[in-house]
Amino acid sequence: MEKIALLFLLGVSVMLLTLGASPIPTITKEDVRKEIIKNKILFPEIVLAQSILETGWYKCKNCSLRKNNIFGFWYKGAYIEYSSWQESVSYYARWQSRHYDGGDYYEFLKKVGYAEDPEYCNKLKIIVNEKL
Numbered sequence: 001m002e003k004i005a006l007l008f009l010l011g012v013s014v015m016l017l018t019l020g021a022s023p024i025p026t027i028t029k030e031d032v033r034k035e036i037i038k039n040k041i042l043f044p045e046i047v048l049a050q051s052i053l054e055t056g057w058y059k060c061k062n063c064s065l066r067k068n069n070i071f072g073f074w075y076k077g078a079y080i081e082y083s084s085w086q087e088s089v090s091y092y093a094r095w096q097s098r099h100y101d102g103g104d105y106y107e108f109l110k111k112v113g114y115a116e117d118p119e120y121c122n123k124l125k126i127i128v129n130e131k132l
Contacts, residue, residue, distance in 0.1 A: 027058040027085055032070065035086050039093040043105040047092065049127035053120070072115075 032051050036044045052058070054072040055065045064072045067081035070088050073095070074080065082088045100108055106121040114120065 027055075027065075027070065029058075032058075032085075032089070035089040036092075039089055041089070041093050041096060042100065045128050046105050046109075046124055047096075049124045050114075052127055053123055 029048060029052060033044065033048050036047050041047050051070040055063060055070050058065065058070070064070070064079040065085075067079045068085045068088055069079050069082055070085050071092050072079065073088075073091065080091070082091065099112055106124065109115070109121055109124075117123070
């Protein structure tokens with residue numbers, strides 16, 4: 001009986017430790033690139049670089065990736081949660097089609113205030129130039 005109680009308590013402890021912590025999905029840049037192209041997103045290399053920058057090469061532990069949000073989209077002070085990272089890409093496609101009206105994409109990202117970091121676009125350029 002003591003062994004059963006101990007196993008039960010261990011199981012409950014593990015469950016409580018993992019409660020509320022969504023697993024981080026396994027993502028590769030090749031998978032993201034394919035999804036971006038499938039969704040007909042303009043400037044796929046820049047958008048791929050955004051996903052890399054926002055998620056620390058898909059490895060961040062405490063970021064939007066926990067919500068399957070590979071682009072760091074916020075709403076009312078919190079990351080938007082998606083059922084899959086692919087849904088995040090679909091959202092980006094809709095967002096881009098609503099907001100982008102032509103011109104230099106880096107300038108567009110600055111104009112819409114995509115990121116608070118003033119070096120955001122420079123960081124994207126560095127990633128893009130790494131021959132994604």
